[in-house]
Structures are given as structure tokens and as C-alpha cells.
Amino acid sequence: MSKIIPFKAVRPTPDKIGLVTCRNYDDYSSAELAAWLSFNPYSFLHVIHPAYMHSQKITLDKRFKGVAHKYQDFKEDGVFMEEEKPVFFLYEIKTKTQSFTGIVAGTSIDDYKNNIIKKHEDTLQYRVEYFKDYLHQTGFNTEPVLITYPDNEVLNNWIFEKKKSVPIYNYSTTNKEKHQLWKIETDEEINWLSKQFENIPELYIADGHHRSASAEMLYDEDKHLGNENLNYFMSFLIAESQVKIYEFNRIIRDLNGYSKEDFLEKLSEHFIIKDKEQELWKPQSKFEFGMYLDGSFYALFYKQQSTIENILENLDAQILYDKVLQPLLGIEDLRNDERIEYIPGKQSIATIKELVDEGEFEVGFMLYPSDISEIKALADNGLIMPPKSTYIEPKFRSGLMVYEL
Structure with missing residues (x-):
């Protein structure tokens, strides 16, 4: 009540x-x-x-x-x-x-x-x-x-x-x-x-x-x-x-010592990668991620979609953290690490392209927005979203x- x-x-x-x-x-x-x-x-x-x-x-x-x-x-x-x-x-x-x-x-x-x-x-x-x-x-x-x-x-x-x-x-x-x-x-x-x-x-x-x-x-x-x-x-x-739920996209200042080729090779362990070149591509559904790196857009399709109903592990923002940001780019603290910044999803992805092209950031990631059912399921189970998962x-x-x- x-x-x-x-x-x-x-x-x-x-x-x-x-x-x-x-x-x-x-x-x-x-x-x-x-x-x-x-x-x-x-x-x-x-x-x-x-x-x-x-x-x-x-x-x-x-x-x-x-x-x-x-x-x-x-x-x-x-x-x-x-x-x-x-x-x-x-x-x-x-x-x-x-x-x-x-x-x-x-x-x-x-x-x-x-x-x-x-x-x-x-x-x-x-x-x-x-x-x-x-x-x-x-x-x-x-x-x-x-x-x-x-x-x-x-x-x-x-x-x-x-x-x-x-x-x-x-x-x-x-x-x-x-x-x-x-x-x-x-x-x-x-x-x-x-x-x-x-x-x-x-x-x-x-x-x-x-x-x-x-x-x-x-x-x-x-x-x-x-x-x-x-x-x-x-x-x-x-x-x-x-409620209108947007994603928060991520931009990162460096590749943590990886070359572009080595970084793409590491990503391929968990994602099917398609080079979209100059197409302003953004995710169309859950388990898809966009990436802008070295003048090109990439579509990343997550390979290991869990069949087990693990709400947090299946959250796109958590997948990006678990498979990319923390193990590859060395970002542990999503709130306080100065190497990462966030762009509300209602802004054009051209903003990410501009920021990376200007040289202050090296790579940008675009996410698919969560929906209200994911938010409720997390709340019902006492689980917490990663920081900057939603712009509402x-x-x-x-x-x-x-x-x-």
C-alpha cells in the first residue's frame, strides 16, 4: 500500500x-x-x-x-x-x-x-x-x-x-x-x-x-x-x-596501452565486430553496442547472451563494464575515473565522433537504452545498476x- x-x-x-x-x-x-x-x-x-x-x-x-x-x-x-x-x-x-x-x-x-x-x-x-x-x-x-x-x-x-x-x-x-x-x-x-x-x-x-x-x-x-x-x-x-529512458554513452581518453589492432582482437573474444566505416551507427536492440574508434564506427554484437535469467549480468551497461571497460581499459571506478566521461543518449552520436576526432578521447561506446521492466526487475531483486546507466x-x-x- x-x-x-x-x-x-x-x-x-x-x-x-x-x-x-x-x-x-x-x-x-x-x-x-x-x-x-x-x-x-x-x-x-x-x-x-x-x-x-x-x-x-x-x-x-x-x-x-x-x-x-x-x-x-x-x-x-x-x-x-x-x-x-x-x-x-x-x-x-x-x-x-x-x-x-x-x-x-x-x-x-x-x-x-x-x-x-x-x-x-x-x-x-x-x-x-x-x-x-x-x-x-x-x-x-x-x-x-x-x-x-x-x-x-x-x-x-x-x-x-x-x-x-x-x-x-x-x-x-x-x-x-x-x-x-x-x-x-x-x-x-x-x-x-x-x-x-x-x-x-x-x-x-x-x-x-x-x-x-x-x-x-x-x-x-x-x-x-x-x-x-x-x-x-x-x-x-x-x-x-x-517515462522516457535514454542511455548514457561512454567516451574514453585512451586504449590503456593497446594498439587499435590489438584492442579489436581482444574485443573479438566477446563480440562479433562489423566495420560500419562512416555510417553513424547506433545499437538497434539489446546486446548490441556501437563503437567509434580511429575515424570509423563499429557494430559490436555480444556473443555470450546468457540463457540464465541473471538480470544484472544481462544488463548492457554491466556487460560493457565486465567485458571491456574494466578488463581491457583498466577502468575500475565508473564514477571517479577521470579517463571516462558520459554523454546522454538524447544527444546525437555525432557528438561522440566530434569529441574523439578532436583528440581528447580515443574511443566512444554507444549503448541501447534499458527499459522500465529491467529497472523494476533490478529494484525488485535489490540489485543496483552501474553508475550512469540511464538518463530519464x-x-x-x-x-x-x-x-x-
Whole structure:
């Protein structure tokens, strides 16, 4: 049984919504960040990245306090408003090619602890502690955890009908996305929606493992304070069919001492190799890998497809690590080895070609994206994907919704 709750969200006033919300600040180049901060005084980037020009010269403690102060300034200036009562929201994101609709709600720390909310990625302790300290110092979170639930015809029909009503937000962004938000505020709707999720036995984290782990750590440290908001964390819940999963491709700086010929010979022990020359080739199905090396693309077909149902060993990202990255290229630590970098699969593979051709990297590997069934199977069995196995959409806009602690 899954538990979701409405919450008293803080959100931008309707006249400023298009100016306030932003992408995650890590998505901005230095030039973009400077431009937004210079020319848009309402951008939430001013809150999450205070003292921008001097951010490297202040302590984390001072930076987090600066975030809290700037957030209060936005509230006092009337940029934000607070709901009068706890509510749910229905949120839709439309891109050029995709449409995502989900429910914004509070999800239970107890469900997370009891594995009703299931995980498939490992976390880094320092990142969990960093974000826990951020939450503690700032007193708010604006980045919900992306959680999936099994497709449900009753919920789908309700969402379809709800979207016929007038949204409280309807705006577009400079990256050509359209956003709409509906408020779910009547007692009848809130109770009905809560009961629908009580009938769902398990939920799965798609994106936001560090955020959920940080919320749990903060709860464990501060639960004695009696703050009910710590018992939950903000989540964006969408049906499994709504999730778009991309791969993360890999680029490597060197061949670990191998010549091209010797490296191809070693690869042939586990893969059938076809030279695609200048064709921008990418994998078409599971157990296929693309490679760009020395001006040519190659198709790699894995020979030893396991007939045994070993979920992790059959994962393409794990196969690449077990057969190529670790034994041949000497990459042990996928998170911290400076010889490897990652390119989201939604970027063109021409990007990999350009980076290798420029000479900083020697070889690139393209993977076939995992699907939701693989992610769920790993989570159900308590298994963890290799780092940077998936790039998942949708991405929530910062500043759209604030969950205060």
C-alpha cells in the first residue's frame, strides 16, 4: 500500500511563472547562467545559485544560508504565494516529441524505508550528506523525486478528464517546452486520489535517488523536532508508460596501452565486430553496442547472451563494464575515473565522433537504452545498476513548486 499526501505548496504567482522557473542550474553553461542572472531578476537561479560571481569564495554554510535568505526575499517581494490548504497537483510537460503528465504529491519516508518505494541506483554518501545539509539549512526543496507507478486505466481516465479543465498555469519556456498545472483541491478529489494509491503495492524511483536518500537522512537526524513535513518528500508520480529512458554513452581518453589492432582482437573474444566505416551507427536492440574508434564506427554484437535469467549480468551497461571497460581499459571506478566521461543518449552520436576526432578521447561506446521492466526487475531483486546507466525524462522545472520543511 502506497501513501501519498497533499501539501501546502509554495509556488510562483501566475503572472511570473514563466520568468521564475528554470532548468537545473547544472544544465546551464557559464555564459547562459550569467545572462539569465543579469537580465532576469525573477529567475529562480538567483535563489539556488546566490552570490554567483563569488560562489567559489564562500563556505557551503554561507552559501546555503544565502539560498535561504534569497528565497525569503522572493516570498517577501510577492514572487511566490503559498497554498491556503494542502493540495495535490497535476502537471503536464510537452516537448517537441514527448508529453508527460503526472501527479505532484508528498510521498512517505516510511514507505521509502520499508521498500514500498523501491530503488535501482546506488548513492554516494558525500552527495547525500551534502544535499541533507542543504535541506537543513535552506528549509525547502524544489526538486521532486521522479517516481513511477504501474499504468492504471482508472487513473489514466481521471487524468484525461482533469486535463479538460482550465489549468492554473499554462506557459512555454525558452527551450520550447509547454507546461500546464492543475490544482487538485477538493476533499472529494484528494480522498479519491489518495485511495487510488493505497491500492498500488509498490512504487519505483526513476530519478532522484540522492534526493530521497537525503530526505531520509534529514528525517533520521531531525525527527525529534516533531516537524511533520520531514515525514514526507515531494515527488512527481507518473505512469510507467510515461517515462522516457535514454542511455548514457561512454567516451574514453585512451586504449590503456593497446594498439587499435590489438584492442579489436581482444574485443573479438566477446563480440562479433562489423566495420560500419562512416555510417553513424547506433545499437538497434539489446546486446548490441556501437563503437567509434580511429575515424570509423563499429557494430559490436555480444556473443555470450546468457540463457540464465541473471538480470544484472544481462544488463548492457554491466556487460560493457565486465567485458571491456574494466578488463581491457583498466577502468575500475565508473564514477571517479577521470579517463571516462558520459554523454546522454538524447544527444546525437555525432557528438561522440566530434569529441574523439578532436583528440581528447580515443574511443566512444554507444549503448541501447534499458527499459522500465529491467529497472523494476533490478529494484525488485535489490540489485543496483552501474553508475550512469540511464538518463530519464521528464525533468521537473526548478522553482515551479516548493516543499517547505
